[in-house]
Amino acid sequence: MDVIVLIHDLEWTEKKIYEILRREGYAVEYADIRDISSGEILTKNPKLVLNRVYASVANRDYLILEKNINLLSELCNAGISVINSYAATLSDYSKYHAYLLMAASGIPTPNTILVDADSALTEIIHLLGGCPIIVKRDTGGRGVDLKKCSSLTEVSHAIEVIRSSNDYKGKIILQEFIESSRAYDYRVCVVGNCLAYAHGRTLIPTDDGRAWLASASLGSKNIPIKEVPDQLKDIALATSKALQADLNTLDVIETKAGFLVIENNLTPQLSEEWEQQLGFSPTENFVRLLIDSSLRRLV
Numbered sequence: 001m002d003v004i005v006l007i008h009d010l011e012w013t014e015k016k017i018y019e020i021l022r023r024e025g026y027a028v029e030y031a032d033i034r035d036i037s038s039g040e041i042l043t044k045n046p047k048l049v050l051n052r053v054y055a056s057v058a059n060r061d062y063l064i065l066e067k068n069i070n071l072l073s074e075l076c077n078a079g080i081s082v083i084n085s086y087a088a089t090l091s092d093y094s095k096y097h098a099y100l101l102m103a104a105s106g107i108p109t110p111n112t113i114l115v116d117a118d119s120a121l122t123e124i125i126h127l128l129g130g131c132p133i134i135v136k137r138d139t140g141g142r143g144v145d146l147k148k149c150s151s152l153t154e155v156s157h158a159i160e161v162i163r164s165s166n167d168y169k170g171k172i173i174l175q176e177f178i179e180s181s182r183a184y185d186y187r188v189c190v191v192g193n194c195l196a197y198a199h200g201r202t203l204i205p206t207d208d209g210r211a212w213l214a215s216a217s218l219g220s221k222n223i224p225i226k227e228v229p230d231q232l233k234d235i236a237l238a239t240s241k242a243l244q245a246d247l248n249t250l251d252v253i254e255t256k257a258g259f260l261v262i263e264n265n266l267t268p269q270l271s272e273e274w275e276q277q278l279g280f281s282p283t284e285n286f287v288r289l290l291i292d293s294s295l296r297r298l299v
Contacts, residue, residue, distance in 0.1 A: 001027055001029065001044045001045060001046045001047070002021075002026040002027045002028060002046065002047050002048065003021055003026055003027070003028045003029075003046060003047065003048050003049075003050055004028075004029060004030075004031050004041055004044060004046040004048075004049045004050070005017060005018060005028060005029070005030050005031070005050045005052055006030075006031050006033055006036075006041075006049055006050065006051045006052055006053055006068070006071075007030050007031070007032055007033065007052050007053065008032070008033050008034070008052075008053045008054070008057045008061065008064060009057070010030065011269060012269075012270065012271050012272060013052070013268070013269050013270045013271075013283060014030070014052050016270070016283045016287075017050065017052070017283065017287055018030070020283065020284060020287045020288075021287065021291075024291060026291075029044075033053045033064055033067060033068050033071070034064060036071075037071070038071045038074035038075055038078070041071075041075060041080070042075070042078055042080070046080065047081065048080075048081045048082075048083065048294060049075055049080055049081070049082045049083070050082075050083050050290075051068070051072060051082060051083065051084055051089060051267065052267055053065070053068045053267070054092070054141070054265075054267035054269060055092050055093055055139055055140060055141050055265070055266075055267065056140060056141035056142050056144075056269070058093070058137065058139040058140040058141075058167075058168055058170060059140050059141070059142065059144045059167060059168065060167055061167075062139065062167060062168050062169050062170055063169065065093050065139065068089070069086065069089060069090070069093065072085065072086040072089055073086040081294065083246040083247055083290060083294060084245055084246050084247055084248075084266045084267075085244065085246070087244045088243055088244045088245040088246065088248075088266055089266065091243040091244075091245065091264060091266065092264070092265070092266035092267060093139050094138055094139060094171070095112070095136070095137075095138050095139070095173055095263060095264075096112060096114045096138050096171065096173050098243060098263075098264050099112040099173075101242045101243055102239060102242055102243075102261060104242070105238065105239075105241075105242040107235060107238055107239050107242060107261055108235070108257075108258060108259065108260045108261065109260060109261045109262070110134075110175045110176040110177070110178050110260065110262065111127070111128055111129075111175070111176040112173050112174070112175045112176070113127065113128065113173065113174050113175075114138065114171055114172070114173055115159065115171075115172050115173065115174055116171075116172075121152060121155055121156060121159075121174075122152060124174055125152060125155065125174070128174060128175070128176045129176055131149060131150050131151055131152075131154075131155075131177075132148050132149060132150050132177040132208075133148075133149050133155055133174055133175070133176070133177060134146070134147070134148055134149075134174065134175040134176070134177050135147045135149055135155055135158035135159060135162070135172065135173075135174055135175075136162075136172075136173060136175065137162055137168060137170060137171075137172065137173075138170050138171035138172060138173050139168075139170040139171070140168065140170070141265070142215065142217040142218075143213070143215040143217050143218045145158070145161055145162045145165070145168070146213070146215075147161075147206075148177060148206055148207070148208065148212065148213070150208065155174070159172055177212075178253070178255060178260055179212065179255070180203060180212065180253040180254060180255065181253075181254055181255050181256050182203075182253075182254050183202065183203055183211065184200035184201055184202050184203055184214065184223060185200065185201050185203065185214040185251055185252060185253045185254075185262070186198060186199075186200060186201075186225070186232060186250075186251075186252040186253070186254070186259075187199055187200070187201055187214075187222075187249060187250070187251060187252075188228070188232060188233070188236040188249065188250045188252060189247075189248070189249045189250075189268060189282065189285070189286050190236050190237055190239075190240040190245070190247070190248050190249075190250070191246065191247050191286050191289035191290055191293060192246060192289070192293045193237060194289055194293070195228060195233055195236065195237075196282070196285045196286040196289050197280070197282045197285045197286070198225060198228045198232070198233075198236075199222050199223060199224055199225055199278050199282075200222070200223040200224070200225050201214040201215075201216065201220040201221070201222055201223070201251075202214070202220050202221045202223060203220070204218060204219050204220050214251065216271075216274065221277060222274050222277040222278050223277070223278075224278055224279060229259075231258060231259055232252060232254075232259050235250075235252065235259050235261060236248075236250050236252070239261055239264065243264060243266070245264070245266050246290075246293075246294070247266060247267075247268075247286060247290065248264055248265070248266050249264070249265040249266070249268035250263070250264055250265070251263045251264075251265070268282075268286070270282050270283050
């Protein structure tokens with residue numbers, strides 16, 4: 001067995017990855033994290049495990065992430081090559097963990113604070129420079145329970161919405177709001193030390209009517225960019241190195257002071273519609289780089 005693609009839901013990207021690998025002559029099969037153990041994977045003796053159990057699963061099945069983290073740790077300890085590894089996946093499943101690694105490496109990113117039941121919200125808001133403040137799940141994605149808050153009351157309510165969720169049992173973060181100087185953000189994909197692709201995403205408004213959020217799930221459109229600025233590429237590569245990520249897709253805004261990393265997505269999700277909007281296949285780009293950087297070395 002060449003590659004096991006570890007999945008939760010079988011979405012478009014996973015099907016596309018499978019198709020590309022099979023087309024390139026590799027023996028590939030899926031393994032559902034809900035039904036597989038590390039021992040069962042080890043008996044198949046794969047050259048590579050591609051982890052596709054993405055952070056957005058927390059929106060529907062939060063507890064399965066703990067099983068996946070433990071499984072990845074067991075595979076890595078057994079000497080199996082995993083993309084992304086246990087250490088890297090910690091940053092995929094915790095925005096706060098990723099923030100700490102970026103901050104320690106001097107990578108520009110919004111100040112972020114983890115909150116719990118005893119947190120003094122007034123003090124935290126002050127430390128983050130005052131409202132507006134971003135409230136969001138520490139684990140998750142696709143804009144679920146993401147809120148831009150303009151007052152202490154709104155912050156408290158946004159936190160309560162997350163805490164009362166039946167599907168999510170993870171932590172909550174508050175993040176400094178920093179405005180983009182452009183009407184779009186950048187999505188930049190890095191594989192190892194190489195840039196796989198980059199494009200823009202239009203910013204969309206939320207409750208206050210001002211466009212600030214980029215989210216394809218909530219209506220952002222993907223736009224091609226002619227050239228990737230050197231500073232943006234350097235920040236993307238440095239961020240992925242800090243997170244020990246073999247594959248990472250970053251959300252980056254441009255401000256008057258330069259580029260700023262908002263989030264990391266180590267299991268990027270794409271779609272056929274995205275490819276049509278961009279005029280190229282991001283999935284082809286990152287899978288081919290994974291083949292060049294990992295599979296050809298292992299097989």
